[in-house]
Amino acid sequence: MGIVMALINQAGGLQGLLAKLQAGGLGEASQSWVGTGANRPVSPEQLGSALGPDLIAMIARQMGGNTQQASSTMAELLPELIDRLTPQGQLPADNGLGALGALLGGGAGGKSSGAADLVGVLGGLMGKR
Numbered sequence: 001m002g003i004v005m006a007l008i009n010q011a012g013g014l015q016g017l018l019a020k021l022q023a024g025g026l027g028e029a030s031q032s033w034v035g036t037g038a039n040r041p042v043s044p045e046q047l048g049s050a051l052g053p054d055l056i057a058m059i060a061r062q063m064g065g066n067t068q069q070a071s072s073t074m075a076e077l078l079p080e081l082i083d084r085l086t087p088q089g090q091l092p093a094d095n096g097l098g099a100l101g102a103l104l105g106g107g108a109g110g111k112s113s114g115a116a117d118l119v120g121v122l123g124g125l126m127g128k129r
Contacts, residue, residue: 003062004081007074010055014082015091024050033082036089041079044071 011017021030026047032040048056048071060070085092 003059004077006062007051007055007059010058011051014085018082018091020052020055021047021050024052026050029079030082033079034086034089034091039079039083042075044068044075047071047075047078 008014008017011020018030018034021027024046026042029040029042029046032038042050048067051071051074053067056067056070056074059074060067063070063073
């Protein structure tokens with residue numbers, strides 16, 4: 001879970017991460033994750049290229065794996081994560097950091113079931129590695 005926080009923080013919040021993906025050629029895919037429709041998939045290679053070697057290396061170090069594993073994990077994880085951080089189809093006012101903290105920390109009020117779902121998704125994806 002710390003990997004996700006580190007990635008978003010390193011990228012400058014959710015807005016910075018989306019800008020990086022846009023600049024890396026994944027604008028349409030990443031906008032589908034923000035929007036209310038279906039999430040478009042991306043390949044690990046596309047995501048690794050868009051995020052760049054420094055961010056992928058940081059993720060790989062935190063995972064204790066290699067850059068290929070990091071790219072693969074993030075290609076599975078980011079569409080669902082960004083989708084859940086933007087439930088109304090737009091960026092939250094706090095750049096996603098508060099929502100991410102609430103989701104990963106257990107949430108509050110009406111968000112607790114979403115938090116449990118997200119933690120389950122993250123746990124399942126990380127368990128595959």
